[in-house]
Amino acid sequence: MVGVDVDEEKVAALNRGKPPFFEPHLEEMLVLARPNLSFTTRYEEAIPQAQVVFIAVGTPSSPDGGPDLTQVKQAAEGIGRSLGEEFTVVVNKSTVPVGSGNYVEALVRRAFQEVHGGEPDGRLAVASNPEFLREGQAFHDSFYPDRVVVGAEDRRAIEVLRELYEPILEQSFTPPPFLPRPERMGAVPFLTTDLASAELIKYGANAFLALKISFINELARLADRVGADIREVARGIGLDHRIGPRFLQAGLGWGESCFPKDTAALLAMGREYGLSLPILEAAREVNFGQRDLIADKLLAELKTLKGKTIALLGLAFKPHTDDLRESPALALADLLLKRGAFVRAHDPVALPRVRREVALPLEYAETPEEALRRADAVVLSTDWPEYRTWPWERLRGLLRVPLVVDGRNFLDGKALAAMGYRYVGVGIPALGILSKAEV
Ligand code: UGA
Numbered sequence: 235m236v237g238v239d240v241d242e243e244k245v246a247a248l249n250r251g252k253p254p255f256f257e258p259h260l261e262e263m264l265v266l267a268r269p270n271l272s273f274t275t276r277y278e279e280a281i282p283q284a285q286v287v288f289i290a291v292g293t294p295s296s297p298d299g300g301p302d303l304t305q306v307k308q309a310a311e312g313i314g315r316s317l318g319e320e321f322t323v324v325v326n327k328s329t330v331p332v333g334s335g336n337y338v339e340a341l342v343r344r345a346f347q348e349v350h351g352g353e354p355d356g357r358l359a360v361a362s363n364p365e366f367l368r369e370g371q372a373f374h375d376s377f378y379p380d381r382v383v384v385g386a387e388d389r390r391a392i393e394v395l396r397e398l399y400e401p402i403l404e405q406s407f408t409p410p411p412f413l414p415r416p417e418r419m420g421a422v423p424f425l426t427t428d429l430a431s432a433e434l435i436k437y438g439a440n441a442f443l444a445l446k447i448s449f450i451n452e453l454a455r456l457a458d459r460v461g462a463d464i465r466e467v468a469r470g471i472g473l474d475h476r477i478g479p480r481f482l483q484a485g486l487g488w489g490e491s492c493f494p495k496d497t498a499a500l501l502a503m504g505r506e507y508g509l510s511l512p513i514l515e516a517a518r519e520v521n522f523g524q525r526d527l528i529a530d531k532l533l534a535e536l537k538t539l540k541g542k543t544i545a546l547l548g549l550a551f552k553p554h555t556d557d558l559r560e561s562p563a564l565a566l567a568d569l570l571l572k573r574g575a576f577v578r579a580h581d582p583v584a585l586p587r588v589r590r591e592v593a594l595p596l597e598y599a600e601t602p603e604e605a606l607r608r609a610d611a612v613v614l615s616t617d618w619p620e621y622r623t624w625p626w627e628r629l630r631g632l633l634r635v636p637l638v639v640d641g642r643n644f645l646d647g648k649a650l651a652a653m654g655y656r657y658v659g660v661g662i663p664a665l666g667i668l669s670k671a672e673v
Pocket of ligand 1: 329365366367368369370440443447480481482483484485486487489490492493552
């Protein structure tokens with residue numbers, strides 16, 4: 235297997251076994267795969283002998299909300315120029331709008347023609363094979379997926395991909411030492427369909443998950459007013475098999491490029507066809523409003539944010555990654571700064587990346603003590619497990635105001651209140667009280 239990337243530094247680092255981002259087990263996996271895996275910047279070293287070529291480049295949002303397909307175009311043209319003699323399946327793994335399969339096929343053909351003159355007749359088929367893995371759990375989701383979806387018009391493409399995925403479909407591979415097979419893991423469904431449906435399945439899945447989270451966040455706003463506990467409500471709703479318990483965790487909402495980007499892309503797709511998608515519009519509005527909601531909760535507790543120091547725990551868009559794209563934590567930091575607060579940020583993994591990539595005037599803390607010393611409030615913005623085990627009892631004395639606003643309903647509020655903290659979550663009853671002297 236050969237990985238191609240246009241970034242020379244990235245390729246050199248990968249060839250030394252160094253991944254360009256943080257993902258649990260990725261370094262170990264690069265070592266395990268090493269005998270069969272190399273990286274290059276040159277298409278001609280990878281494409282001619284390949285039977286299957288995955289396009290897995292970025293498709294960031296363009297200003298109109300639709301995805302920017304520049305990298306897909308470059309990859310397809312690079313593949314077309316180097317296409318070999320044997321039958322090759324070009325697979326769209328990148329999240330691309332419906333119709334991109336046809337676009338990629340046309341680009342590969344045109345690039346082939348430019349170099350070779352004729353058509354790559356019978357030698358080329360294009361398939362869509364959407365990706366459903368979550369960052370931070372990428373290997374788990376790749377080895378033990380809920381389903382594998384392949385869309386193609388050419389039966390041969392589907393057969394080649396079925397064969398490629400067979401060890402996963404049948405669960406016949408030997409699991410890597412760090413990732414034992416889940417006990418109840420059975421055969422994996424292989425869903426074959428047409429190109430357009432496969433492309434829409436990807437967007438549909440992400441949009442539905444995003445809706446689910448926004449729905450629980452909307453209900454959490456009501457829970458706050460009526461004095462209900464959204465965690466209990468989510469449990470009660472989620473036990474219904476038709477609904478399911480996952481992706482019902484209320485809080486700061488979703489980030490990273492996928493949910494924001496894919497919901498925006500669906501809306502752009504709808505606009506192209508003169509169709510409005512009001513449920514998706516509303517899900518985005520609720521999601522982005524969650525950041526204001528947390529800032530307002532802080533304001534209600536502290537009376538003013540001007541000049542206050544807020545310890546912000548977690549900057550990555552979710553735990554087990556250093557991905558900062560559209561991170562709700564950074565959006566919240568920006569809001570707090572605009573309202574006149576000082577923001578002291580902590581993250582167990584993402585700080586080096588934040589220092590390099592984020593322009594906000596944040597203060598940084600490497601330890602719990604540095605984070606909390608003389609702060610006027612703690613806001614938990616990313617549910618990294620280590621925050622649960624911080625020595626909260628001992629840390630309390632460092633704070634100017636022992637106030638915890640839990641943007642992920644993640645910490646043990648009862649225990650914190652027993653230690654003398656005021657604990658405020660999202661859609662859950664607040665616990666503990668601050669004395670007049672403390673605020
Ligand atoms: C998501 C999908 O879950 C994957 O299936 C998909 O392949 C991927 O996007 C993609 O298109 O690349 P990912 O963005 O890595 O995966 O992370 P999730 O675990 O889905 O979390 C997304 C966001 O929702 C995070 O900010 C998380 O904190 C938030 N979230 C998640 C909640 O606010 N509440 C929940 O109950 C669950």
